[in-house]
Amino acid sequence: MNIFLKEMKSHRKSLIFWSIGMFLMVASGMVKYESLASSGQPMNDMLAGMPKSMLAVLGIGDFDISTATGYYGLLFIYLLLMATIHAAMLGATIIAKEERDKTSEFLFVKPVSRNRVITAKLLSAFLNILLLNLVTFVSSVGLVGKFSNGEVVTKDIAITMVGMFILQLLFMVIGSSLAAIKKKSESAASLATGVLLLTYVISVAIDLNENIESLKYLTPFKYFEAKNVMFGGGFEFIFVLLSCVLIAVLTLATFLFYKKRDLNV
Amino acid sequence: MNVIEIKNLTKTYGKARGISDISFNVEEGEIFGFIGPNGAGKSTTIRTLLSLIYPTSGSATIFGKDTVQFAPEIKKEIGYLPSEVFYYDNMKVKDLLNYSASFYKKDCKKRIKELAEIMDLDLNKKIDDLSLGNKKKVGIVQGLLHEPKLIILDEPTSGLDPLMQQKFFELLEEENRKGATILFSSHILTEVQRLCNRVAIIKEGKIVTVEKISTLKENTYKKFKVETKSTLDPAYFNLKGVNKLETKDNMTSFLFKGNINDVMRKIADIEISNLWIEEPDLEEIFMHYYEKEA
Incomplete structure (x- = not known):
């Protein structure tokens, strides 16, 4: 409990900044929607004239961006990127920082097992990403609702947020397992964000080229895409299963490898 | 325990x-x-x-x-x-x-x-x-x-x-x-x-x-320094167990390990004006362990 509280406290500031960032991201996106919607231009016609690859790179895809929820669907990928970068970095640094700051010679000579330390740290990281997710959810419902002209938005946003949370968890344990496995754990955070960017690039590549669609299992960004889960689409069982298995395996790896490894003192 | x-x-x-x-x-x-x-x-x-x-x-x-x-x-x-x-x-x-x-x-x-x-x-x-x-x-x-x-x-x-x-x-x-x-x-x-x-x-x-x-x-050398009235034959203290024997003017110094009575008898036979017997400090013992295998 003491380690958990200590971690919550030491990540409080960073969580507040990320939350503000998340809110501003949603707000600025929806303000842009408002100016587009009020300009009276038929946006869909304009987009229809653009090449498909360009739409794919911009993440616009098949959304009806003349509606508030459609526009939000477009915005979602950026929220997802932010939330997963936060999760990956948090997962890696919460484990690696004891060695980075040379505090491991303080913490690990206390009467606690390594498993207990990892449990406390992962629980703290879990609560951090949950809070960031809730901030995003509340900001999204509030701000999208404001521009939706009475359209019901909560349900569509909620389902994207559930998807986002699963991916946050996944990237958190990707980060933590890298920090647990690597001897030089300081580099785990940059490695985890590297993995994240790589999988994101793969997901964009799949949008550009339908021939490589089978690669979608390799990139979590394809698991719960807004365009698939919103508007009554829901989750695909295979991706939920795949995420759960990956999260379980990587969590286990975090515990096992950290327990066996020499601390970098 | x-x-x-x-x-x-x-x-x-x-x-x-x-x-x-x-x-x-x-x-x-x-x-x-x-x-x-x-x-x-x-x-x-x-x-x-x-x-x-x-x-x-x-x-x-x-x-x-x-x-x-x-x-x-x-x-x-x-x-x-x-x-x-x-x-x-x-x-x-x-x-x-x-x-x-x-x-x-x-x-x-x-x-x-x-x-x-x-x-x-x-x-x-x-x-x-x-x-x-x-x-x-x-x-x-x-x-x-x-x-x-x-x-x-x-x-x-x-x-x-x-x-x-x-x-x-x-x-x-x-x-x-x-x-x-x-x-x-x-x-x-x-x-x-x-x-x-x-x-x-x-x-x-x-x-x-x-x-x-x-x-x-105990198990190491003692440091002896003897000041004599007259110049001493440099070989006078050449006994078993003596090391680093040095004579300069009327001063003779050496390290000794063994039965201390042997040295004391030798010293008693000559006219001395001053005598120092020192325990080596740990530093010297330590250096001894380090040099031995170097």
């Missing part, structure tokens, strides 16, 4: 030298010195005992329990002061000490106050703002606040001024009187000589000798 038992402990890191085949015991209630130059393997041994790193082969027990298997349990009764102290940023001294105390199931508030007073440490300062010496004091209080039965110190005096060092040694002697066993690692011989009953000398990852400090001194 042995508080620490180390059996053939070996730790290798890739190609770099770690420690190899280290064995020694630390008995309950003693202050045990662990001495060797930087890089000899003192910290590696201690970190292996604390399960920060794991042995490649061999094993160690503390309080009769395996150090790897029972690590969390053993550590309830260990206080450790690392050679370099780094603490969480942005914490006050008080916060860090309370955090440290929160790991032990006892009330340490009173002891923290006492120790801070002895070591003259301001509890309300931010750790970031402290000097190296004051950070070291935080480390000392942090290591002793739960009144551990075994205190492990890795180069504890660096950064402390002589006055604080004195207070710190008195504190350790007090803890020792109350029953604490102390493992004291250092490369400074005088402090080990001052504090410890027994000592293990480590060289290049191997234990060279484990001895009582008193035996170490």
Whole structure:
């Protein structure tokens, strides 16, 4: 409990900044929607004239961006990127920082097992990403609702947020397992964000080229895409299963490898 | 009873030298010195005992329990002061000490106050703002606040001024009187000589000798310096057991190991004006162990 509280406290500031960032991201996106919607231009016609690859790179895809929820669907990928970068970095640094700051010679000579330390740290990281997710959810419902002209938005946003949370968890344990496995754990955070960017690039590549669609299992960004889960689409069982298995395996790896490894003192 | 038992402990890191085949015991209630130059393997041994790193082969027990298997349990009764102290940023001294105390199931508030007073440490300062010496004091209080039965110190005096060092040694002697066993690692011989009953000398990852400090001194050379009234035949003291015989004007000096009566008789036969017989200090003994195999 003491380690958990200590971690919550030491990540409080960073969580507040990320939350503000998340809110501003949603707000600025929806303000842009408002100016587009009020300009009276038929946006869909304009987009229809653009090449498909360009739409794919911009993440616009098949959304009806003349509606508030459609526009939000477009915005979602950026929220997802932010939330997963936060999760990956948090997962890696919460484990690696004891060695980075040379505090491991303080913490690990206390009467606690390594498993207990990892449990406390992962629980703290879990609560951090949950809070960031809730901030995003509340900001999204509030701000999208404001521009939706009475359209019901909560349900569509909620389902994207559930998807986002699963991916946050996944990237958190990707980060933590890298920090647990690597001897030089300081580099785990940059490695985890590297993995994240790589999988994101793969997901964009799949949008550009339908021939490589089978690669979608390799990139979590394809698991719960807004365009698939919103508007009554829901989750695909295979991706939920795949995420759960990956999260379980990587969590286990975090515990096992950290327990066996020499601390970098 | 042995508080620490180390059996053939070996730790290798890739190609770099770690420690190899280290064995020694630390008995309950003693202050045990662990001495060797930087890089000899003192910290590696201690970190292996604390399960920060794991042995490649061999094993160690503390309080009769395996150090790897029972690590969390053993550590309830260990206080450790690392050679370099780094603490969480942005914490006050008080916060860090309370955090440290929160790991032990006892009330340490009173002891923290006492120790801070002895070591003259301001509890309300931010750790970031402290000097190296004051950070070291935080480390000392942090290591002793739960009144551990075994205190492990890795180069504890660096950064402390002589006055604080004195207070710190008195504190350790007090803890020792109350029953604490102390493992004291250092490369400074005088402090080990001052504090410890027994000592293990480590060289290049191997234990060279484990001895009582008193035996170490007995079994070595004595330094003789004789001033004579008239110039002496340089070969006069050329006995068995004499080393480094030097004669300069009326001064003769040499090292001697053996039956001291032989030398005394020789000295009695000549007219001398002054005589010095000195115990070698630990430094010289230490150099002796280091040069022997060089």
